[in-house]
Every structure is written in C-alpha cells, then in structure tokens.
Amino acid sequence: MPKVSSLSVPYAAYLRVYEPLAAFPDAERAYWERYAQKAELPSCQDELRRSLADLLPTPPIPVPVHESGDAFVAEVDGVVCVCPWRTRLRGWQALGGLADELPAPVLDAALPEVVRKQAMADFDRWLTRHPDARPWIRTGRWQVPLSWFALVADGEREWRPEPPRLRYRTPMVEARRRVARGLKALRDTVEEGALVDGLIDVGSWLEDFHPRSLVELDYGGLVHALTAEGLDEDHSAADMAAALAGLRDDEPEAAGEAYGRLVERWRAVRERQFAN
Numbered sequence: 001m002p003k004v005s006s007l008s009v010p011y012a013a014y015l016r017v018y019e020p021l022a023a024f025p026d027a028e029r030a031y032w033e034r035y036a037q038k039a040e041l042p043s044c045q046d047e048l049r050r051s052l053a054d055l056l057p058t059p060p061i062p063v064p065v066h067e068s069g070d071a072f073v074a075e076v077d078g079v080v081c082v083c084p085w086r087t088r089l090r091g092w093q094a095l096g097g098l099a100d101e102l103p104a105p106v107l108d109a110a111l112p113e114v115v116r117k118q119a120m121a122d123f124d125r126w127l128t129r130h131p132d133a134r135p136w137i138r139t140g141r142w143q144v145p146l147s148w149f150a151l152v153a154d155g156e157r158e159w160r161p162e163p164p165r166l167r168y169r170t171p172m173v174e175a176r177r178r179v180a181r182g183l184k185a186l187r188d189t190v191e192e193g194a195l196v197d198g199l200i201d202v203g204s205w206l207e208d209f210h211p212r213s214l215v216e217l218d219y220g221g222l223v224h225a226l227t228a229e230g231l232d233e234d235h236s237a238a239d240m241a242a243a244l245a246g247l248r249d250d251e252p253e254a255a256g257e258a259y260g261r262l263v264e265r266w267r268a269v270r271e272r273q274f275a276n
Contacts, residue, residue: 011225011273014044015138015148015202016216017172018074018081023210032082036073044072044220047085062111062119063091076171076214083136083216090135092123101141134208142225142273143266144236147198148217150182151175151206154238159231164223166231172206172213179203185247225272236262 021029021036047070068087073080095116098107107116127133140148152168152175159166179199186196206215223231239262246255 011142011221012048013140013144013148013220013222014216014218015140015145015151016072016083016218017136017206017209018072018076018083018214018216019136019210020076020079020081020212023213024082031069032071032084033080035069035071036080036082041073042070044218047087048221051087051091059115060111062095062115063122064088074169074214074216076212079212081214085137086135089133090137090139092119092126093135094139095119096123134205136209138202138205142222143270144217144219144222145198145202146240146262146266147195147202149237149240149262150199150244151178151202151215152217152237153178153241154235157235157237161228161232164228164231166219166223166234168217168237170215172209172211172215175215176203176206179206181248182244185244189247189252222269225269234265236265239265 021033024032047068051064064087066088068085070085070087072083072085074083075081095111098111098116102110152170156168156170157166158168179202183196183199183203186193186199190196219231226234239258242258243255243262246252246258
C-alpha cells in the first residue's frame with residue numbers, strides 16, 4: 001500500500017512508463033522484484049518532497065548526489081511493472097531547461113550560477129558513461145502538454161473526487177498506435193506545428209520501452225489548481241480524439257472546435273502560475 005502523506009505538493013503533471021520486470025537486466029530485475037514486495041511504497045508526493053528538501057540547504061543541492069533507488073509499482077494483468085524514479089537524471093534534465101523558463105535574476109537567486117554550472121559539468125561527465133540513459137517519467141509544470149492526450153482515450157479516464165486524482169492508463173501498444181495515427185492525420189493536413197513536434201518527441205521516447213509496458217498520464221498536483229467541477233468536466237483526451245478525427249474525416253470546423261476547447265482549457269490553467 002502506498003505511503004499516505006498529509007502535505008500535497010503541486011503543481012505538475014506526469015507521463016510515466018511502467019515496464020515489466022522482464023525488461024530489466026538480471027541484477028536490476030532482482031532488485032526491483034524485491035523492492036515491489038515491500039509492505040509500504042513511497043508516493044509521488046514523497047518523491048516531490050524529497051526533491052524540494054534538497055533546495056533548503058545553503059548552497060542548495062539542485063541534483064541529488066546519488067541516484068534514487070525508488071520506483072512506482074503497478075500490476076498489469078498479473079505482471080509486476082515498475083517505473084523507476086531516476087530523480088538524479090530528471091533533475092539534471094530539468095536544470096538544463098531552467099534558463100528558458102525563469103528570468104536570470106530569479107534563477108540566480110534560487111540556484112546560483114556556480115551551483116548550476118557544477119551540476120551540468122557533472123551531468124556531462126555522467127553522460128559519457130551512460131549515453132543511452134532515458135527517464136521513465138516526464139513532467140509537465142502547470143500543464144499537461146497537449147500531445148500527451150493523443151496517447152490515451154476518454155474510456156481510460158480515472159477520476160475520483162476525494163482525495164482528488166485524475167489519470168489515464170493505457171497499454172504501450174495502444175499509446176504507440178495512437179501516436180502514429182495522430183501524426184498521420186496531422187501530416188496529411190497541417191504538416192507542421194507544435195503538436196506535430198510534440199507527438200514526434202513523445203513517440204520517439206515511447207519507442208525506447210518494452211512493448212508490454214503501461215503508460216500513465218497523471219494530473220498529479222494539478223488537481224489542486226483546479227476545481228472539482230472543472231476536473232469532473234475535463235475530458236481533454238476526448239477533445240483531442242475529436243480534433244484528430246475531424247482532420248481525418250476532412251471536417252476542419254469540427255476539428256478546430258474540439259482543439260480550441262482543449263487549448264483554451266489548458267491556457268487558463270497555465271496562466272494561474274502568474275497569479276498572486
């Protein structure tokens with residue numbers, strides 16, 4: 001049973017891949033097999049709190065000194081699947097993109113330049129030894145990237161109001177099939193754009209995993225930035241499916257209306273990060 005915590009840390013959504021134990025090398029497979037049998041397993045909130053705690057020392061620790069040995073665990077048709085946190089790798093990757101997201105004075109105040117440079121130098125050295133490394137988790141801050149909704153279907157939507165949680169889970173083969181169909185519909189009509197680029201990127205990432213994996217889109221802490229009514233009425237995967245179907249069926253108005261609903265819904269969410 002996951003460990004329950006009283007403090008919720010917003011505001012990010014996650015795209016996770018849970019791979020069957022058979023996908024891992026022997027030594028790592030044995031480790032995860034033992035790990036999955038623990039009586040208590042950490043939650044996503046535990047993962048976030050540990051990461052935030054590293055920012056409290058002076059100077060802050062932008063990336064964990066050691067890689068996490070934790071994972072999320074799911075059982076799929078009787079098969080144990082794990083999603084390793086790989087917090088250190090994800091920390092390095094997130095650090096590399098901060099300069100594009102934050103003004104320089106804010107970034108320097110939170111993470112001094114000398115700290116960032118040392119962390120990225122460590123990353124460069126690490127990459128020479130692990131050139132094929134990739135995370136099992138992707139993060140969307142203050143949004144769910146719209147391309148993620150092309151991977152899932154409305155019928156896979158799981159919503160519970162208390163405690164609030166909204167997620168989708170789908171087999172890897174379905175996620176890959178939907179990416180391929182979505183890209184074909186887009187390339188036959190709009191050819192290029194942010195959604196095309198997003199689908200190419202996420203599709204390429206999915207190809208690195210075992211075909212019997214589970215893909216999970218989790219609203220994570222974003223549920224605390226939205227009302228229960230808004231979450232109950234949120235059928236973003238259905239809107240994405242309708243938009244792509246409209247393109248395939250040569251119904252541009254229907255496609256535009258569905259995609260417009262999707263864009264407006266998530267624009268309103270992203271704008272909340274700038275509110276007082």
